[in-house]
Amino acid sequence: xxxxxxxxxxxxxxxxxxxxxxxxxxxxxxxxxxxxxxxxxxxxxxxxxxxxxxxxxxxxxxxxxxxxxxxxxxxxxxxxxxxxxxxxxxxxxxxxxxxxxxxxxxxxxxxxxxxxxxxxxxxxxxxxxxxxxxxxxxxxxxxxxxxxxxxxxxxxxxxxxxxxxxxxxxxxxxxxxxxxxxxxxxxxxxxxxxxxxxxxxxxxxxxxxxxxxxxxxxxxxxxxxxxxxxxxxxxxxxxxxxxxxxxxxxxxxxxxxxxxxxxxxxxxxxxxxxxxxxxxxxxxxxxxxxxxxxxxxxxxxxxxxxxxxxxxxxxxxxxxxxxxxxxxxxxxxxxxxxxxxxxxxxxxxxxxxxxxxxxxxxxxxxxxxxxxxxxxxxxxxxxxxxxxxxxxxxxxxxxxxxxxxxxxxxxxxxxxxxxxxxxxxxxxxxxxxxxxxxxxxxxxxxxxxxxxxxxxxxxxxxxxxxxxxxxxx
Numbered sequence: 001x002x003x004x005x006x007x008x009x010x011x012x013x014x015x016x017x018x019x020x021x022x023x024x025x026x027x028x029x030x031x032x033x034x035x036x037x038x039x040x041x042x043x044x045x046x047x048x049x050x051x052x053x054x055x056x057x058x059x060x061x062x063x064x065x066x067x068x069x070x071x072x073x074x075x076x077x078x079x080x081x082x083x084x085x086x087x088x089x090x091x092x093x094x095x096x097x098x099x100x101x102x103x104x105x106x107x108x109x110x111x112x113x114x115x116x117x118x119x120x121x122x123x124x125x126x127x128x129x130x131x132x133x134x135x136x137x138x139x140x141x142x143x144x145x146x147x148x149x150x151x152x153x154x155x156x157x158x159x160x161x162x163x164x165x166x167x168x169x170x171x172x173x174x175x176x177x178x179x180x181x182x183x184x185x186x187x188x189x190x191x192x193x194x195x196x197x198x199x200x201x202x203x204x205x206x207x208x209x210x211x212x213x214x215x216x217x218x219x220x221x222x223x224x225x226x227x228x229x230x231x232x233x234x235x236x237x238x239x240x241x242x243x244x245x246x247x248x249x250x251x252x253x254x255x256x257x258x259x260x261x262x263x264x265x266x267x268x269x270x271x272x273x274x275x276x277x278x279x280x281x282x283x284x285x286x287x288x289x290x291x292x293x294x295x296x297x298x299x300x301x302x303x304x305x306x307x308x309x310x311x312x313x314x315x316x317x318x319x320x321x322x323x324x325x326x327x328x329x330x331x332x333x334x335x336x337x338x339x340x341x342x343x344x345x346x347x348x349x350x351x352x353x354x355x356x357x358x359x360x361x362x363x364x365x366x367x368x369x370x371x372x373x374x375x376x377x378x379x380x381x382x383x384x385x386x387x388x389x390x391x392x393x394x395x396x397x398x399x400x401x402x403x404x405x406x407x408x409x410x411x412x413x414x415x416x417x418x419x420x421x422x423x424x425x426x427x428x429x430x431x432x433x434x435x436x437x438x439x440x441x442x443x444x445x446x447x448x449x450x451x452x453x454x455x456x457x458x459x460x461x462x463x464x465x466x467x468x469x470x471x472x473x
Contacts, residue, residue: 005049005058005104005158006049006158006160006161006162007048007049007162008046008047008048008049008063008160008161008162009046009047009048009049009158009159009160009161010040010045010046010047010158010159010161010164011045011047011156011157011158011159012035012040012156012157012159013035013127013139013153013155013156013157014127014151014152014153014155014156014157015035015127015139017035017036017139018034018035018036018037018038018139019035019036019037019038019039019040019042019045020033020034020035020037020045020047020141020156021033021034021035021036021037021042021044021045022034022044022062022065022084022085023036023136024044024064024065028074029074029136029137030086031065031067031084031085031086032074032082032083032084032086032137032140032141033069033082033083033084033085033140033141034137034138034139034140034141035127035139035140036139038209039207039209040159040164040209040210040211041164041166041207041211041353043063043064043353043426043446043447044062044064046062046063046064046161046353046447047060047061047062047063047085048060048061048063050090052090052092052101053092054092054101056103056104057101057102057103057119058101058102058103058104059090059100059101059102060085060100060102061085062085063449064310064426064447065085065310065426066088066310066311066312066424066426067085067086067087067088067310068085068086068087068088068089068090068091068100069083069084069085069087069100069102070083070084070085070086070087070091070098070099070100071083071097071118071120071121071123071143072084072086077131077134077137079128079137079140079142079144080144081121081123081142081143081144082137082140082141082142082143083118083125083140083141083142083143087100088312094119094120095120096120097120099118099119099120101118101119101120102116102117102118102119102125103116103117103119104116104158105117107155111157112157112158112159112160113155113156113157113158114155114156114158115148115154115155115156116154116156118143121143121146122146123143123144123145123146124143124145124146124147124148124149124154125141125142125143125154125156126141126142126143126145126149126153126154127139127140127141127142127153127154127156128140128141128142129153159211164211164355165211165213165245165246165247165248165254165355165356166207166353166354166355167205167207167213167246167254167292167354167355167356168205168292168294168354168358169204169205169441169443170202170203170204170205170218170294170295170296170433170435170441171202171203171204171205171292171293171294171295172196172201172202172203172292172293172294172295173191173203173290173291173292173293174191174290174291174292174293175191175267175275175290175291176191176267176286176287176289176290177191177267177275178194179191179192179193179194179275180192180193180194180195180196180198180201181201181203181277181290182198182200182201183200183217183219183220183232186200186220186222186232187220187222187231187232187233188229188231188232188273188276189224189230189231189232189276189277190273190274190275190276190277191267191275191277192274192275196293196295196436197295197436199218199219199436199437200217200219200220201295202217202218202219202295202435202436202437203215203216203217203218203224204216204217204218206237208243211245212243212244212245212259213243213244213245213246214237214242214243214244215244217232218295218435218437220232221235222234222235223235223236223237223242224242224244225239225241225242226241226242226258226260226261226265226279227241228278228279228280229273229276229277229278230258230265230276230277230278230279239260240259240260241258241260243258243259243260244256244257244258244259244265245257245259246355247264247284248355248356249284249289251356251357252291252292252356252357252358253289253290253291253292253356254289254290254292254356255284255288255289255290256279256288256290257279258279260279261279263279263280263281263282264279264280264281264282264283264284264285264288265277265278265279265288266278266279266280266281266285266287266288267287267288268280268287292356292358293358294358294433295435295436296433296434296435296436297433297434297435297436298433298434299362299431299432299433299434300362300431300432300433301362301364301429301430301431302429302430302432303429303430304366304367304427304428304429304448305427305428305429306369306378306425306426306427306450307425307426307427307428308369308376308377308378308425310425310426311369311376311423311424311425311426312376312423312424313371313374313375313376313421313422313423314421314422314423314424315421315422316374316419316420316421317419317420317421318417318418318419319417319418319419319420320415320416320417321342321343321416321417321418321455321458322340322341322342322415322416323340323413323414323415323416324338324339324340324413324414325338325411325412325413325414326338326404326406326411326412326414327406327410327411327412327467328406328407328408328409328410328411328412329409329467330408330409331408331409332408333405333406333407333408334405334406334408335403335404335405335406336403336404336405336406336412337401337402337403337404338401338402338403338404338412338414339399339400339401340399340400340401340402340414340416341397341398341399342397342398342400342416343395343396343397343398344395344396344398344454344455345393345394345395345396345453345454345455346370346393346394346395346452346453346454346455347391347392347393347394347452347453347454348368348383348391348392348393348450348451348452349389349390349391349392349450349451349452350364350366350386350388350389350427350448350449350450350451351388351389351448351449351450351451352388352389352445352447352448353447353448354388357388357389362387364385364386364387365382365383365384365385365386366382366383366386367379367380367381367382367383368381368382368383368452369423369425369450369452370423370452370454370456371421371423371452371454371456372456373456373457374419374421374456374457376423376425400416402414402460404462406464407464407466409466409467409469409470410464410465410466410467411464411465411467412462412463412464412465413462413463413465414460414461414462415460415461415462415463416458416459416460417458417459417460417461418455418456418457418458418459419455419456419457420453420454420455420456421453421454421456422451422452422453423450423451423452423453424449424450424451425449425450425452426447426448426449426450427448427449427450428444428445428446428448429444429445429448430442430443430444430445431443431444431445
């Protein structure tokens with residue numbers, strides 16, 4: 001039995017040594033799976049569950065490398081068979097060793113735990129222990145036995161990626177009264193300023209490895225904590241009072257849940273406090289809704305690097321984009337010109353792993369990957385004015401004249417046939433922010449995905465049809 005699986009997942013084993021990822025060091029071990037990712041939101045920990053043509057069987061794709069899970073070997077590693085994200089294509093033929101079908105078998109629906117079976121062999125996937133001679137493969141994924149593993153080594157927790165809220169490092173919170181959260185007397189958060197540049201309106205988001213967050217005042221260095229009212233007065237995060245979980249409400253707004261009492265934080269005026277923040281309600285009411293903004297004066301995005309080796313092309317469709325005909329009523333062949341008009345459409349989008357759309361004005365000019373003859377290459381084109389998550393589409397009207405020899409008493413139809421496909425390309429980039437206090441923050445950002453679509457492989461096809469004979473009167 002399998003319960004409904006999320007589209008994007010993160011996996012954790014019972015020994016909680018890390019989240020499932022894959023080796024990516026540039027050697028022959030690249031792609032082999034290991035529980036090695038320290039953070040649940042790390043880009044290498046994200047996998048997509050793709051349905052197959054067969055009910056309740058799935059393909060599992062790494063969202064970073066765009067490779068599918070398969071059962072394979074690697075000499076001289078002592079284990080017979082391991083699981084690696086190394087197959088560029090899905091394979092549904094169960095008779096082939098390269099079959100990429102897996103079955104998820106629910107163990108505890110409440111805890112979202114599963115066993116995973118390799119369909120072609122019937123063997124269960126399990127976490128390996130440590131191997132002193134091959135430490136690179138510690139806590140890798142084995143697939144050798146059709147029996148359950150001891151110690152629940154074949155039981156995995158599946159986490160819904162979409163449930164994780166990935167926020168920027170530096171944020172400002174705008175409350176239901178359209179004022180920013182700031183500090184009164186240096187320790188009492190309240191929604192009281194119209195100015196995002198107010199020194200106490202800037203906060204830092206510090207995520208934990210398992211997806212919780214703590215929130216620190218950029219001005220005082222003190223963390224927010226729940227004591228019914230929310231205070232910003234502690235210097236460490238050694239208890240549950242300082243941990244929160246953001247709940248996404250839409251592309252710009254969140255609600256904050258205090259993990260010390262599992263209550264939502266709402267704007268509140270009471271006990272002499274005005275527009276304070278208190279963790280006291282059990283649902284996301286209007287007063288809990290907080291808009292997230294970035295307290296950034298200027299932002300520069302540069303040095304984008306596309307990982308073309310780990311790109312993928314999919315959803316390819318062959319289509320007739322134009323057709324026209326020429327008719328020769330004479331008895332002798334004739335060279336004729338056929339004019340064809342068609343539209344060449346392209347689309348591009350650059351996405352990041354951030355859970356919300358912040359709308360900060362940033363000038364970004366990126367070169368554009370395109371599909372050429374079924375593979376992704378970097379074109380000479382540039383897209384200006386890029387905004388994260390926004391689709392950029394262009395349609396160009398083109399005209400071509402094709403000369404054909406038309407046989408006597410015949411009609412020739414010329415077709416332009418092309419393939420339209422989509423591509424995903426992982427990318428990284430550097431980001432330099434100037435904050436309102438004048439400080440500069442430089443970081444390298446991973447986990448970006450370019451999504452594009454275009455026509456390619458244009459070719460002419462010709463069909464000849466004889467005209468009916470001339471009827472003599």
